[in-house]
Amino acid sequence: MTEQSVTELKTGEKAKVVAIHGHSAASMRKFIVFGLLPGREIEVLQTFPVYVLKIDNTQLALDYEAAFGITVARWQSTQKNKTGL
Template structure:
């Protein structure tokens, strides 16, 4: 399995979070509060103008900087 940034997923593709590389502790805390934790599965809903991810019953819109630090493996 190849680890990649969530920003490489296309709309409708799913991935499993394997890591989060936030630029600082506050950014990491914000992402984890929304349920972005290693092991969680997500689906890319939209990639423009913002990255919209669905995690469980939650949809989350992120800018490129925040989304680029989320490392996933694509689910087939």
């Protein structure tokens, strides 16, 4: 796994949240409510004009500065999808 900022991920990539840096207490409370916590898996749905992250069944839109402060560990999935393709 490679640690990097969410801003380095491409649309469709999945990663595990490692740390969240440089955010106010109010922003951190919002992240907690939306399930954006270290250890959670996210998927990048969009990178422009804002970053849209999928966390379970929740979609969270973040500007560049907010996304930049989220450190993730990206990995390559080797599993087949549920249809076996």
